[in-house]
Amino acid sequence: MISVKNLKKSFGDLEVLRDINVEIEEKEVVVVIGPSGSGKSTFIRCLNRIEDITGGHVYIEGTDISQRKVNINKVRTDVGMVFQQFNLFPHKTVLENIMLSPMVVRKWKKKDAEEKALSLLRKVGLEDKAGVFPESLSGGQKQRVAIARALCMEPKVMLFDEPTSALDPEMVGEVLEVMKQLANEGMTMIVVTHEMGFAREVGDRVLFMDGGYIVEEAKPEEIFSNPKEERTKAFLSKVL
Amino acid sequence: MDFRWEIISEYLPFFMRGLGYTILASLIGFLVGALIGLVIGMGKSLSNPILRLPFIWYVNIFRGTPLLVQIFLIHFAVMPIFIKPPEPLISLIVALALNSAAYIAEIFRAGINSIDKGQREAAYSLGMNHAQVLRHVVLPQAFKRMIPPLGNEFIVLVKDSSLGAVIAAPELFYWGRVAVGAYSRVWEPYLAVAVLYFVVCLVLSYVQSFLERKYATDDQRKKPKKVVRRSRGAAGH
Numbered sequence: 001m002i003s004v005k006n007l008k009k010s011f012g013d014l015e016v017l018r019d020i021n022v023e024i025e026e027k028e029v030v031v032v033i034g035p036s037g038s039g040k041s042t043f044i045r046c047l048n049r050i051e052d053i054t055g056g057h058v059y060i061e062g063t064d065i066s067q068r069k070v071n072i073n074k075v076r077t078d079v080g081m082v083f084q085q086f087n088l089f090p091h092k093t094v095l096e097n098i099m100l101s102p103m104v105v106r107k108w109k110k111k112d113a114e115e116k117a118l119s120l121l122r123k124v125g126l127e128d129k130a131g132v133f134p135e136s137l138s139g140g141q142k143q144r145v146a147i148a149r150a151l152c153m154e155p156k157v158m159l160f161d162e163p164t165s166a167l168d169p170e171m172v173g174e175v176l177e178v179m180k181q182l183a184n185e186g187m188t189m190i191v192v193t194h195e196m197g198f199a200r201e202v203g204d205r206v207l208f209m210d211g212g213y214i215v216e217e218a219k220p221e222e223i224f225s226n227p228k229e230e231r232t233k234a235f236l237s238k239v240l
Numbered sequence: 241m242d243f244r245w246e247i248i249s250e251y252l253p254f255f256m257r258g259l260g261y262t263i264l265a266s267l268i269g270f271l272v273g274a275l276i277g278l279v280i281g282m283g284k285s286l287s288n289p290i291l292r293l294p295f296i297w298y299v300n301i302f303r304g305t306p307l308l309v310q311i312f313l314i315h316f317a318v319m320p321i322f323i324k325p326p327e328p329l330i331s332l333i334v335a336l337a338l339n340s341a342a343y344i345a346e347i348f349r350a351g352i353n354s355i356d357k358g359q360r361e362a363a364y365s366l367g368m369n370h371a372q373v374l375r376h377v378v379l380p381q382a383f384k385r386m387i388p389p390l391g392n393e394f395i396v397l398v399k400d401s402s403l404g405a406v407i408a409a410p411e412l413f414y415w416g417r418v419a420v421g422a423y424s425r426v427w428e429p430y431l432a433v434a435v436l437y438f439v440v441c442l443v444l445s446y447v448q449s450f451l452e453r454k455y456a457t458d459d460q461r462k463k464p465k466k467v468v469r470r471s472r473g474a475a476g477h
Contacts, residue, residue, distance in 0.1 A: 050361050077367035087362035091380050101366035104376055146362075153366055 001026045001061060001157065001188055002047065008055035009042050016042045018212035020056070024157075024190065029183045031199040031220070032192045034209035035235055040192045043209065044159050047190065048072075048079045061156070077105060080150030084162040086142040088134040088149070094121070095130040098149045106153065113152070120148040124178050140171030144178055157188040164195060196239060200224055208232045247428040251419040258412035259436055261329060265411060266398045269336025270344075273397075274390075276337065277344030284349055295345075302342035308403050311335040315407045332404035332411070340397050347389045351382035384455045391448030395441050402437070412436060 007020035016039045024030050032040045045051035046058060053066040060075050089097050098117035102108045108116075121127045124144040134142055143163055150158060160179065164172040176198050183189055183202045193199065199206050200220045208216045208223065208231075216229045224240070227233045248255075283295030302310070315331035323330065355378050363373040402413035416433035420426055 048365055050365060073364075073367050073369050076365055079365070081362075081365035083358060083362060083365075085358050087356075087358040089359065089362070089377055089381075091384075100376060101363075101368060104372050105367040150366070 001028075002190075003059040004047075004056070005059075006056035007043070007046060007053065007058060007066075009039070009046055009051060010054045016212055017046070017054075020212075020214055022207065022214060022217070024188065026156075026188055027186045029187075029189045029191065029202055029204045030207060031203035031205070032190065032207045032209060033194070033196070033199060033235075033239075034207075034215075038209040039212045040209045041161055044161050044190055044192050047159055048076050048081055050081070073105075077153055078156045080153060080155035080158040082143065082146050082150055082158065082160045082163045084165050086134075086139070086146045086166070088142055088146055090134055093131055093133055094126065094137070094145050097134065097145060098152045101149070102152050117148070117152055120151050121145075123151075123181075124148050125174075138171060139167045140174045143167065143171075143175045147175075147178055147182070151182075157190070158182065160189065160191040160193070162192050162194070164193065194239065196224070208235065210235070244423075244425065244428055247419060247423050247425060248432045251415065251429065251432070254415040254418070255412060255432060255436060258410060258415035259440070261409070262398065262401050262411040262413075262437075263440065265329060265333050265336060265404065265409070266394065266401045268333050269401070270340055270394050270397055272333075272337035273340030274344050276341035278348055280341055280345035281348035281352070284345060285352070299342045299345055302339050307335065307339050307400055308406070310339055311403055311407060314338070328404065328407045328409035329411075331407060332401065332409040336397055336401060339400075340393060343393050344390070347386055347393065348382075350389075351386040352378060354385055355381050387451050387455060388448065391444065391451070395444050395448075398440060398444065399437060 002022075002024040004020050004022045004024075007017055008015070009017035020039075020043060022030075032044065034040045042051055046053050047060070049058075049065050049072050055066075057064050057066045059065075060079060063070060063075055065072060065075055088094075089100070092100060095114065095117055098120060099110070099113040102113045102116065103110060118127065118130060121130055124147060126141055126144055126148070129137060129141065129145070134145065137145065147158075147163075163179070164175050167175065172195070176195060179189070179191070179198070180202050191198070191203070203220045205217060206220050206223045207214050208227075208229070210231050216223060216227065216232045218228075223232065224236065227236055280295050280298055284292060284299065286292045286295070311332065314335045315326055315328065319326035319331045319334070359377055359381065360373055363377040368376070401411055404411045405414040405417055408414060412433055416429045419429035419432075423429070
Protein backbone atom coordinates (compact mmCIF):
# COMPACT_ATOMS: atom_id res chain seq x y z
CA MET A 1 0.00 0.00 0.00
CA ILE A 2 2.77 2.41 1.02
CA SER A 3 6.38 1.78 0.20
CA VAL A 4 9.16 4.10 1.33
CA LYS A 5 12.62 3.66 -0.20
CA ASN A 6 15.74 5.56 0.88
CA LEU A 7 13.66 8.57 1.88
CA LYS A 8 15.76 11.63 2.71
CA LYS A 9 14.65 15.04 3.86
CA SER A 10 16.79 18.07 4.65
CA PHE A 11 15.88 21.57 5.76
CA GLY A 12 18.82 23.51 4.40
CA ASP A 13 21.88 21.92 5.94
CA LEU A 14 19.89 20.08 8.54
CA GLU A 15 19.35 16.44 7.63
CA VAL A 16 16.14 15.38 9.33
CA LEU A 17 15.51 12.09 7.55
CA ARG A 18 18.63 10.22 6.51
CA ASP A 19 17.55 6.91 5.02
CA ILE A 20 14.05 5.70 5.71
CA ASN A 21 12.88 2.36 4.34
CA VAL A 22 9.55 0.83 5.25
CA GLU A 23 6.64 -1.07 3.75
CA ILE A 24 3.12 -0.61 5.03
CA GLU A 25 0.41 -3.10 4.18
CA GLU A 26 -3.26 -2.49 3.73
CA LYS A 27 -5.27 -2.43 6.98
CA GLU A 28 -2.11 -2.20 8.99
CA VAL A 29 -1.86 0.17 11.95
CA VAL A 30 1.70 1.43 12.23
CA VAL A 31 2.67 3.53 15.22
CA VAL A 32 5.73 5.75 15.01
CA ILE A 33 7.45 6.63 18.27
CA GLY A 34 10.71 8.36 19.10
CA PRO A 35 12.24 11.31 20.88
CA SER A 36 11.64 14.91 19.95
CA GLY A 37 13.59 15.85 16.81
CA SER A 38 13.90 12.25 15.65
CA GLY A 39 12.13 13.11 12.39
CA LYS A 40 8.90 11.24 12.97
CA SER A 41 6.62 14.18 12.15
CA THR A 42 8.70 15.03 9.10
CA PHE A 43 8.47 11.39 8.02
CA ILE A 44 4.67 11.27 8.18
CA ARG A 45 4.45 14.67 6.45
CA CYS A 46 6.49 13.31 3.55
CA LEU A 47 3.92 10.57 3.01
CA ASN A 48 1.47 13.03 1.44
CA ARG A 49 4.19 15.47 0.37
CA ILE A 50 2.99 18.25 2.66
CA GLU A 51 6.74 18.34 3.14
CA ASP A 52 8.79 18.27 -0.06
CA ILE A 53 10.86 15.14 -0.47
CA THR A 54 14.61 15.72 -0.76
CA GLY A 55 15.62 12.26 -1.94
CA GLY A 56 14.43 8.69 -2.32
CA HIS A 57 10.98 7.44 -3.19
CA VAL A 58 7.57 7.23 -1.57
CA TYR A 59 5.08 4.97 -3.34
CA ILE A 60 1.41 5.36 -2.47
CA GLU A 61 -0.41 2.46 -4.10
CA GLY A 62 2.33 2.28 -6.69
CA THR A 63 2.46 6.02 -7.45
CA ASP A 64 5.88 7.51 -6.74
CA ILE A 65 4.95 10.85 -5.17
CA SER A 66 8.59 11.94 -5.00
CA GLN A 67 8.27 12.61 -8.73
CA ARG A 68 7.45 16.26 -9.44
CA LYS A 69 5.10 15.49 -12.30
CA VAL A 70 2.79 13.32 -10.24
CA ASN A 71 -0.63 14.90 -9.62
CA ILE A 72 -0.17 15.12 -5.88
CA ASN A 73 -3.64 16.58 -5.29
CA LYS A 74 -5.13 13.41 -6.71
CA VAL A 75 -2.99 11.23 -4.43
CA ARG A 76 -3.88 13.34 -1.41
CA THR A 77 -7.59 12.65 -1.87
CA ASP A 78 -6.80 9.06 -0.89
CA VAL A 79 -4.52 9.98 2.02
CA GLY A 80 -6.28 11.60 4.97
CA MET A 81 -4.30 13.56 7.52
CA VAL A 82 -4.97 14.67 11.08
CA PHE A 83 -2.76 17.37 12.60
CA GLN A 84 -1.61 18.12 16.11
CA GLN A 85 -3.15 21.60 15.91
CA PHE A 86 -6.44 20.35 14.35
CA ASN A 87 -6.35 23.06 11.65
CA LEU A 88 -10.10 23.29 11.35
CA PHE A 89 -11.28 26.14 9.14
CA PRO A 90 -12.45 28.83 11.61
CA HIS A 91 -14.68 30.61 9.09
CA LYS A 92 -16.79 27.52 8.45
CA THR A 93 -19.17 25.58 10.67
CA VAL A 94 -18.35 22.04 11.75
CA LEU A 95 -20.56 20.64 9.01
CA GLU A 96 -19.10 22.96 6.35
CA ASN A 97 -15.59 22.00 7.43
CA ILE A 98 -16.39 18.38 6.67
CA MET A 99 -18.37 19.00 3.48
CA LEU A 100 -15.98 21.47 1.86
CA SER A 101 -13.46 19.17 0.29
CA PRO A 102 -15.86 16.46 -0.93
CA MET A 103 -17.84 19.18 -2.69
CA VAL A 104 -14.91 21.18 -4.04
CA VAL A 105 -12.54 18.35 -4.91
CA ARG A 106 -14.75 15.30 -5.42
CA LYS A 107 -17.59 17.43 -6.86
CA TRP A 108 -20.22 15.74 -4.71
CA LYS A 109 -23.68 17.23 -4.59
CA LYS A 110 -24.39 19.25 -1.46
CA LYS A 111 -27.06 16.81 -0.31
CA ASP A 112 -24.74 13.80 -0.59
CA ALA A 113 -21.88 15.58 1.14
CA GLU A 114 -24.18 16.69 3.94
CA GLU A 115 -25.55 13.19 4.43
CA LYS A 116 -22.08 11.71 4.58
CA ALA A 117 -20.79 14.48 6.86
CA LEU A 118 -23.67 13.99 9.30
CA SER A 119 -23.14 10.25 9.41
CA LEU A 120 -19.46 10.84 10.19
CA LEU A 121 -20.36 13.33 12.92
CA ARG A 122 -22.63 10.66 14.39
CA LYS A 123 -19.74 8.27 14.25
CA VAL A 124 -17.45 10.60 16.23
CA GLY A 125 -20.29 11.51 18.59
CA LEU A 126 -20.69 15.14 17.59
CA GLU A 127 -23.94 15.18 15.67
CA ASP A 128 -25.29 18.00 17.84
CA LYS A 129 -22.34 20.24 16.92
CA ALA A 130 -22.98 20.30 13.16
CA GLY A 131 -24.04 23.96 13.07
CA VAL A 132 -21.49 25.51 15.40
CA PHE A 133 -18.16 27.12 14.60
CA PRO A 134 -14.97 25.31 15.65
CA GLU A 135 -14.04 28.00 18.19
CA SER A 136 -16.81 26.85 20.51
CA LEU A 137 -15.52 23.26 20.62
CA SER A 138 -13.12 21.74 23.11
CA GLY A 139 -9.79 20.44 21.86
CA GLY A 140 -10.98 16.85 21.88
CA GLN A 141 -14.10 17.76 19.95
CA LYS A 142 -12.05 19.72 17.42
CA GLN A 143 -9.80 16.77 16.81
CA ARG A 144 -12.78 14.44 16.35
CA VAL A 145 -14.21 16.87 13.79
CA ALA A 146 -10.81 16.94 12.06
CA ILE A 147 -10.89 13.15 11.86
CA ALA A 148 -14.41 13.24 10.43
CA ARG A 149 -13.28 15.86 7.91
CA ALA A 150 -10.45 13.66 6.71
CA LEU A 151 -12.70 10.59 6.58
CA CYS A 152 -15.30 12.35 4.45
CA MET A 153 -12.93 12.14 1.49
CA GLU A 154 -13.12 8.35 1.91
CA PRO A 155 -9.35 7.96 2.10
CA LYS A 156 -7.58 4.63 1.82
CA VAL A 157 -5.05 5.52 4.47
CA MET A 158 -5.05 7.92 7.41
CA LEU A 159 -2.00 9.76 8.73
CA PHE A 160 -2.10 11.00 12.32
CA ASP A 161 0.60 13.50 13.30
CA GLU A 162 0.60 13.61 17.11
CA PRO A 163 -3.19 13.89 17.23
CA THR A 164 -3.42 14.09 21.01
CA SER A 165 -0.33 16.14 21.85
CA ALA A 166 -2.14 19.49 21.97
CA LEU A 167 -5.02 18.19 24.08
CA ASP A 168 -5.79 18.57 27.74
CA PRO A 169 -5.20 15.19 29.37
CA GLU A 170 -8.87 14.49 30.02
CA MET A 171 -9.64 14.81 26.29
CA VAL A 172 -7.07 12.37 25.00
CA GLY A 173 -9.28 9.35 25.63
CA GLU A 174 -12.17 10.44 23.42
CA VAL A 175 -9.84 10.98 20.44
CA LEU A 176 -7.99 7.69 20.93
CA GLU A 177 -11.37 5.95 21.17
CA VAL A 178 -12.35 7.22 17.71
CA MET A 179 -8.98 6.14 16.33
CA LYS A 180 -9.32 2.71 17.89
CA GLN A 181 -12.73 2.32 16.31
CA LEU A 182 -11.27 3.32 12.96
CA ALA A 183 -8.49 0.74 13.31
CA ASN A 184 -11.03 -1.94 14.13
CA GLU A 185 -12.91 -1.12 10.94
CA GLY A 186 -9.78 -1.96 9.00
CA MET A 187 -8.47 1.50 8.11
CA THR A 188 -4.81 1.62 7.18
CA MET A 189 -3.28 4.01 9.69
CA ILE A 190 0.07 5.57 10.41
CA VAL A 191 0.15 7.26 13.79
CA VAL A 192 2.91 9.43 15.24
CA THR A 193 2.21 9.52 18.96
CA HIS A 194 3.51 9.56 22.49
CA GLU A 195 0.58 7.41 23.63
CA MET A 196 2.36 4.18 24.38
CA GLY A 197 -0.89 2.62 25.62
CA PHE A 198 -2.43 3.20 22.21
CA ALA A 199 0.65 1.82 20.46
CA ARG A 200 0.51 -1.33 22.54
CA GLU A 201 -3.19 -1.87 22.27
CA VAL A 202 -4.00 -0.85 18.71
CA GLY A 203 -0.72 -0.94 16.81
CA ASP A 204 0.14 -3.85 14.54
CA ARG A 205 3.70 -2.64 14.32
CA VAL A 206 5.78 -0.01 16.08
CA LEU A 207 8.56 1.97 14.39
CA PHE A 208 11.09 3.56 16.71
CA MET A 209 12.81 6.54 15.08
CA ASP A 210 15.89 8.38 16.21
CA GLY A 211 18.31 10.71 14.45
CA GLY A 212 16.53 10.45 11.10
CA TYR A 213 16.55 6.65 10.91
CA ILE A 214 14.11 3.91 11.80
CA VAL A 215 16.21 2.31 14.52
CA GLU A 216 13.94 -0.57 15.31
CA GLU A 217 10.64 -1.95 14.16
CA ALA A 218 8.68 -4.74 15.73
CA LYS A 219 5.30 -5.82 16.99
CA PRO A 220 4.28 -3.73 20.00
CA GLU A 221 4.54 -6.57 22.52
CA GLU A 222 8.09 -7.27 21.35
CA ILE A 223 9.38 -3.74 21.27
CA PHE A 224 7.88 -2.81 24.63
CA SER A 225 8.88 -5.95 26.53
CA ASN A 226 12.08 -6.81 24.77
CA PRO A 227 13.62 -3.93 22.81
CA LYS A 228 16.76 -4.94 20.91
CA GLU A 229 18.51 -1.63 20.35
CA GLU A 230 20.16 0.41 23.07
CA ARG A 231 18.58 3.64 21.90
CA THR A 232 15.13 2.05 21.97
CA LYS A 233 15.74 0.81 25.50
CA ALA A 234 16.92 4.23 26.63
CA PHE A 235 13.88 5.95 25.12
CA LEU A 236 11.36 3.46 26.44
CA SER A 237 12.83 3.56 29.92
CA LYS A 238 12.06 7.28 29.97
CA VAL A 239 8.51 7.14 28.70
CA LEU A 240 7.08 3.93 30.13
CA MET B 241 -14.11 89.35 10.17
CA ASP B 242 -17.45 88.74 8.59
CA PHE B 243 -18.10 85.29 7.20
CA ARG B 244 -19.74 85.52 3.79
CA TRP B 245 -22.10 82.55 3.61
CA GLU B 246 -23.34 83.59 0.20
CA ILE B 247 -20.00 82.59 -1.35
CA ILE B 248 -20.52 79.05 -0.11
CA SER B 249 -24.14 78.93 -1.18
CA GLU B 250 -23.25 80.26 -4.62
CA TYR B 251 -20.51 77.74 -5.13
CA LEU B 252 -22.23 74.83 -3.38
CA PRO B 253 -23.48 73.28 -6.64
CA PHE B 254 -19.89 73.29 -7.96
CA PHE B 255 -18.57 71.91 -4.71
CA MET B 256 -21.12 69.11 -4.85
CA ARG B 257 -20.25 68.30 -8.43
CA GLY B 258 -16.58 68.39 -7.45
CA LEU B 259 -17.32 66.09 -4.55
CA GLY B 260 -18.98 63.72 -6.98
CA TYR B 261 -15.82 63.62 -9.08
CA THR B 262 -13.69 63.24 -5.95
CA ILE B 263 -15.67 60.18 -4.92
CA LEU B 264 -15.77 58.85 -8.47
CA ALA B 265 -12.02 59.23 -8.99
CA SER B 266 -11.21 57.72 -5.58
CA LEU B 267 -13.58 54.82 -6.06
CA ILE B 268 -12.42 53.90 -9.56
CA GLY B 269 -8.81 54.48 -8.54
CA PHE B 270 -9.29 52.22 -5.53
CA LEU B 271 -11.06 49.42 -7.44
CA VAL B 272 -8.56 49.39 -10.29
CA GLY B 273 -5.78 49.72 -7.73
CA ALA B 274 -7.15 46.70 -5.89
CA LEU B 275 -7.08 44.63 -9.08
CA ILE B 276 -3.53 45.66 -9.93
CA GLY B 277 -2.59 45.30 -6.26
CA LEU B 278 -3.83 41.73 -6.21
CA VAL B 279 -1.61 40.88 -9.17
CA ILE B 280 1.38 42.73 -7.68
CA GLY B 281 0.83 41.12 -4.29
CA MET B 282 0.80 37.66 -5.84
CA GLY B 283 3.78 38.56 -8.00
CA LYS B 284 5.72 39.58 -4.93
CA SER B 285 5.00 36.18 -3.42
CA LEU B 286 6.45 34.25 -6.37
CA SER B 287 9.18 31.83 -5.40
CA ASN B 288 11.39 32.67 -8.40
CA PRO B 289 13.48 35.71 -7.36
CA ILE B 290 13.92 36.97 -10.95
CA LEU B 291 10.20 36.91 -11.70
CA ARG B 292 9.52 38.52 -8.33
CA LEU B 293 11.82 41.46 -9.00
CA PRO B 294 9.57 43.69 -11.16
CA PHE B 295 6.74 43.41 -8.65
CA ILE B 296 9.02 44.33 -5.77
CA TRP B 297 10.29 47.35 -7.66
CA TYR B 298 6.82 48.44 -8.67
CA VAL B 299 5.99 48.74 -4.98
CA ASN B 300 9.33 50.39 -4.18
CA ILE B 301 8.93 53.03 -6.86
CA PHE B 302 5.32 53.95 -6.21
CA ARG B 303 5.77 54.05 -2.46
CA GLY B 304 9.11 55.81 -2.68
CA THR B 305 8.07 58.81 -4.79
CA PRO B 306 5.53 61.54 -3.99
CA LEU B 307 2.07 61.10 -5.40
CA LEU B 308 2.15 64.69 -6.64
CA VAL B 309 5.23 63.93 -8.75
CA GLN B 310 3.55 60.80 -10.06
CA ILE B 311 0.47 62.82 -11.04
CA PHE B 312 2.61 65.32 -12.97
CA LEU B 313 4.57 62.60 -14.74
CA ILE B 314 1.43 60.71 -15.66
CA HIS B 315 -0.53 63.78 -16.76
CA PHE B 316 2.18 65.64 -18.65
CA ALA B 317 4.46 62.82 -19.81
CA VAL B 318 2.64 59.50 -19.99
CA MET B 319 -0.97 60.32 -20.84
CA PRO B 320 -0.19 62.57 -23.86
CA ILE B 321 1.07 59.40 -25.56
CA PHE B 322 -2.46 58.02 -25.44
CA ILE B 323 -4.82 61.01 -25.27
CA LYS B 324 -4.26 64.41 -26.88
CA PRO B 325 -4.76 66.63 -25.05
CA PRO B 326 -4.63 64.64 -21.81
CA GLU B 327 -7.84 64.64 -19.77
CA PRO B 328 -7.02 65.69 -16.17
CA LEU B 329 -9.69 63.54 -14.52
CA ILE B 330 -8.46 60.43 -16.32
CA SER B 331 -4.86 61.25 -15.45
CA LEU B 332 -5.87 61.62 -11.81
CA ILE B 333 -7.69 58.29 -11.79
CA VAL B 334 -4.73 56.54 -13.43
CA ALA B 335 -2.32 58.04 -10.91
CA LEU B 336 -4.52 57.11 -7.96
CA ALA B 337 -4.95 53.56 -9.27
CA LEU B 338 -1.24 52.96 -9.88
CA ASN B 339 -0.27 54.53 -6.57
CA SER B 340 -2.84 52.75 -4.42
CA ALA B 341 -1.98 49.45 -6.14
CA ALA B 342 1.43 49.53 -4.45
CA TYR B 343 -0.09 49.96 -1.00
CA ILE B 344 -2.95 47.52 -1.61
CA ALA B 345 -0.45 44.91 -2.84
CA GLU B 346 1.22 45.04 0.56
CA ILE B 347 -2.14 44.80 2.32
CA PHE B 348 -3.07 41.69 0.32
CA ARG B 349 0.29 40.10 0.89
CA ALA B 350 0.28 40.76 4.62
CA GLY B 351 -3.30 39.51 4.90
CA ILE B 352 -2.56 36.27 3.09
CA ASN B 353 0.68 35.72 5.00
CA SER B 354 -1.10 36.23 8.30
CA ILE B 355 -3.14 33.05 7.82
CA ASP B 356 -1.61 30.16 9.74
CA LYS B 357 0.19 27.72 7.48
CA GLY B 358 -1.65 24.86 9.15
CA GLN B 359 -4.79 26.08 7.37
CA ARG B 360 -3.11 25.65 4.01
CA GLU B 361 -1.63 22.29 4.95
CA ALA B 362 -5.01 20.98 6.08
CA ALA B 363 -6.61 22.13 2.84
CA TYR B 364 -3.86 20.61 0.69
CA SER B 365 -4.04 17.37 2.66
CA LEU B 366 -7.71 17.16 1.67
CA GLY B 367 -6.71 17.19 -2.00
CA MET B 368 -7.41 20.82 -2.88
CA ASN B 369 -5.29 22.53 -5.52
CA HIS B 370 -3.67 25.97 -5.11
CA ALA B 371 -6.66 27.88 -6.45
CA GLN B 372 -9.15 25.97 -4.30
CA VAL B 373 -7.05 26.50 -1.17
CA LEU B 374 -6.90 30.24 -1.86
CA ARG B 375 -10.55 30.56 -2.80
CA HIS B 376 -12.13 28.51 -0.01
CA VAL B 377 -9.69 28.63 2.87
CA VAL B 378 -7.10 31.41 2.72
CA LEU B 379 -8.83 34.39 1.10
CA PRO B 380 -12.07 34.30 3.12
CA GLN B 381 -10.02 34.44 6.31
CA ALA B 382 -7.46 36.91 4.97
CA PHE B 383 -10.17 39.25 3.66
CA LYS B 384 -11.49 39.84 7.15
CA ARG B 385 -8.08 40.98 8.28
CA MET B 386 -7.69 43.19 5.19
CA ILE B 387 -10.80 45.28 5.85
CA PRO B 388 -9.24 47.75 8.33
CA PRO B 389 -6.11 48.53 6.26
CA LEU B 390 -8.14 48.65 3.03
CA GLY B 391 -10.55 51.08 4.65
CA ASN B 392 -7.65 53.27 5.72
CA GLU B 393 -6.22 53.16 2.24
CA PHE B 394 -9.50 54.30 0.71
CA ILE B 395 -9.83 57.20 3.15
CA VAL B 396 -6.27 58.28 2.37
CA LEU B 397 -7.07 58.05 -1.33
CA VAL B 398 -10.13 60.30 -1.03
CA LYS B 399 -8.01 62.98 0.62
CA ASP B 400 -5.08 62.51 -1.77
CA SER B 401 -7.36 62.94 -4.77
CA SER B 402 -7.32 66.67 -3.87
CA LEU B 403 -3.89 66.75 -5.51
CA GLY B 404 -5.80 66.50 -8.78
CA ALA B 405 -6.52 70.24 -8.41
CA VAL B 406 -3.00 71.06 -9.59
CA ILE B 407 -3.65 69.47 -12.99
CA ALA B 408 -7.14 71.03 -13.08
CA ALA B 409 -9.08 67.82 -12.56
CA PRO B 410 -12.51 69.19 -11.60
CA GLU B 411 -12.67 67.55 -8.18
CA LEU B 412 -13.69 69.17 -4.91
CA PHE B 413 -10.50 71.05 -4.06
CA TYR B 414 -10.25 72.38 -7.61
CA TRP B 415 -13.61 74.11 -7.16
CA GLY B 416 -12.46 75.43 -3.81
CA ARG B 417 -9.54 77.10 -5.55
CA VAL B 418 -11.80 78.47 -8.25
CA ALA B 419 -14.02 80.08 -5.61
CA VAL B 420 -10.99 81.54 -3.86
CA GLY B 421 -9.81 82.99 -7.16
CA ALA B 422 -13.19 84.48 -7.96
CA TYR B 423 -13.75 86.25 -4.65
CA SER B 424 -10.22 86.67 -3.31
CA ARG B 425 -11.52 85.16 -0.06
CA VAL B 426 -9.83 82.15 1.48
CA TRP B 427 -11.78 81.24 4.60
CA GLU B 428 -15.18 80.47 3.16
CA PRO B 429 -14.24 78.25 0.19
CA TYR B 430 -11.43 76.36 1.88
CA LEU B 431 -13.43 75.74 5.06
CA ALA B 432 -16.41 74.55 3.05
CA VAL B 433 -14.17 72.19 1.11
CA ALA B 434 -12.53 70.93 4.31
CA VAL B 435 -15.92 70.24 5.90
CA LEU B 436 -17.07 68.28 2.85
CA TYR B 437 -13.90 66.11 2.85
CA PHE B 438 -14.33 65.61 6.57
CA VAL B 439 -17.93 64.47 6.27
CA VAL B 440 -17.07 61.98 3.54
CA CYS B 441 -14.14 60.53 5.50
CA LEU B 442 -16.21 60.33 8.67
CA VAL B 443 -18.94 58.41 6.87
CA LEU B 444 -16.30 56.11 5.38
CA SER B 445 -14.78 55.37 8.75
CA TYR B 446 -18.23 54.38 10.03
CA VAL B 447 -18.74 52.14 7.01
CA GLN B 448 -15.34 50.61 7.74
CA SER B 449 -16.14 49.76 11.36
CA PHE B 450 -19.55 48.43 10.31
CA LEU B 451 -17.87 46.06 7.84
CA GLU B 452 -15.32 45.04 10.45
CA ARG B 453 -18.07 44.09 12.86
CA LYS B 454 -20.09 42.36 10.15
CA TYR B 455 -17.23 40.11 9.09
CA ALA B 456 -15.78 39.61 12.54
CA THR B 457 -17.74 36.43 13.14
CA ASP B 458 -15.45 33.75 14.45
CA ASP B 459 -11.89 34.99 14.12
CA GLN B 460 -12.19 38.18 16.10
CA ARG B 461 -14.13 36.74 18.98
CA LYS B 462 -11.58 34.01 19.37
CA LYS B 463 -9.11 34.81 22.06
CA PRO B 464 -5.58 33.52 21.61
CA LYS B 465 -5.74 30.20 23.34
CA LYS B 466 -2.88 28.73 25.20
CA VAL B 467 -1.92 25.40 23.76
CA VAL B 468 -1.58 22.88 26.51
CA ARG B 469 1.04 20.33 25.65
CA ARG B 470 0.97 17.10 27.44
CA SER B 471 3.78 16.45 29.81
CA ARG B 472 3.17 12.74 29.80
CA GLY B 473 4.92 10.72 27.15
CA ALA B 474 8.34 11.53 25.79
CA ALA B 475 10.31 13.56 28.25
CA GLY B 476 11.19 17.00 27.05
CA HIS B 477 8.92 16.87 24.06
